[in-house]
Amino acid sequence: MHTITVVKDWFPAPFGRYPRHSPYCGQNFRTQLLVPALNAHDLVHVNLTGYNRYGRSFMDESFGGLVRDEGFSFEEIKRKLKISHDLLPSLEELAWDRLKKAAEDTANKSR
Amino acid sequence: MNDFFGLGVGQVGTWLLVILGWLLVVWNSNRIAGRSEARKICDQVIAQLNGLRDEISKFLNESHDAYPQTLPEDVILYAESRLTSYISFAEFLSQQLRAVSYIEPLSPTIFSRLREDFMHDLELFMASSRADSLLQKAKILNSLNDTLLISAEHIEKEYKTHYTDMGVIKSLGRTLGDFISRYPRSVGLLIAAMALIGAYRSSYFVLWCSSFQ
Numbered sequence: 094m095h096t097i098t099v100v101k102d103w104f105p106a107p108f109g110r111y112p113r114h115s116p117y118c119g120q121n122f123r124t125q126l127l128v129p130a131l132n133a134h135d136l137v138h139v140n141l142t143g144y145n146r147y148g149r150s151f152m153d154e155s156f157g158g159l160v161r162d163e164g165f166s167f168e169e170i171k172r173k174l175k176i177s178h179d180l181l182p183s184l185e186e187l188a189w190d191r192l193k194k195a196a197e198d199t200a201n202k203s204r
Numbered sequence: 205m206n207d208f209f210g211l212g213v214g215q216v217g218t219w220l221l222v223i224l225g226w227l228l229v230v231w232n233s234n235r236i237a238g239r240s241e242a243r244k245i246c247d248q249v250i251a252q253l254n255g256l257r258d259e260i261s262k263f264l265n266e267s268h269d270a271y272p273q274t275l276p277e278d279v280i281l282y283a284e285s286r287l288t289s290y291i292s293f294a295e296f297l298s299q300q301l302r303a304v305s306y307i308e309p310l311s312p313t314i315f316s317r318l319r320e321d322f323m324h325d326l327e328l329f330m331a332s333s334r335a336d337s338l339l340q341k342a343k344i345l346n347s348l349n350d351t352l353l354i355s356a357e358h359i360e361k362e363y364k365t366h367y368t369d370m371g372v373i374k375s376l377g378r379t380l381g382d383f384i385s386r387y388p389r390s391v392g393l394l395i396a397a398m399a400l401i402g403a404y405r406s407s408y409f410v411l412w413c414s415s416f417q
Contacts, residue, residue: 109281145292148284149323150277181295183315190320 094175095134097126100143110150119154127155128163131173141178141185149187156188157195167196235375239367242305245297246359249310252294253352259286260322260348264329264341276330283326291318298359306366306378310355322348 099107103126104117111120130137141147156176159165170192178184263283298309322344329340370378384391 108285110277114278114281145296146285146288148281148288149319150281150284180299181292181315182299182312183291183295183319186312186316187319190316 094136094138095130096138096140097130098140098143102126106144107147107151109148110154114150119151120158122151123155123158123163127159131159131165131170134173136173136175138175138177139188141176141188142180145181147184147187149191152184152188153191153195157191160192160195160199167192231376231379232372235379238305242301242307242363242367245301245304246307246363249294249297249301249359250356252290252297253355256287256290256294256318257348257352259290261345263287263326264344276327279330280323280327284323287322288319291315301359307359307362310358314351314355317351 097103099122103122107115107117107119107122109115109118112118127137127139156170159170159174160167176185176188263286295310295312295315298315301307301309325340325344325347329337329344332340
């Protein structure tokens, strides 16, 4: 299992959705760190512990974008990705909610 | 014959009572300290949730007028920056309740809904025309107040169950139950040792009783 600890491997205080918001935004995190890790490993653990103010925009772009923009299926992500935060379990729920929503949106678009 | 480890029966009983008394005093002061700490954290969680409601109200009142030229996604980002710390802090405090008290923390789903649904509602609000904005605002505030009241109710109910309504005897029973479930082996060993000593001593005790006859 490959572990990405966001505050160590990415940035201590990630912020924003697009690069114009911040270089440490959700889109850059997804394209530069998350997608290569998912392509290279069977199981990827994203450890969010260490920062408590992840915004919905960052989470949506990082995780929802995997289904929306990177072509992964929800089932594939469910199999390959583990998300955790030691102190705030709602952030894990938020990430999975964004993934589900992205999967629904993608399914609706393709109909 | 009428002694236990060199002490008279009366002396042993006195020492046992003194030790038991002190254990009760320490346990009761811990219980009172734990109760006041739990109350403090409960109040802090509720204060954070109230702060969140005030901040959302402020945001809703200013957003349409204050940022006419700004992209909606940037306004949402701004809202997130203002609101996320309240949600995270409330959740963090709520999780702390589990560590310091018997109170069951608020479900992560409540906080994930606050992070998820309210931002979505705010997006709708930003996208709505000025004419519809009041209606959107009312919907957001109603839904928010519902969530916050349910959360506050849960916390108060849990506090009442575990602290206000629980008598000293019941509370002592719970502490003993916790101790046994936390250290089952140690308690088992202690009981076995006491039974062995009791069996060993019982012959002397019978003799000691018979000496009065």
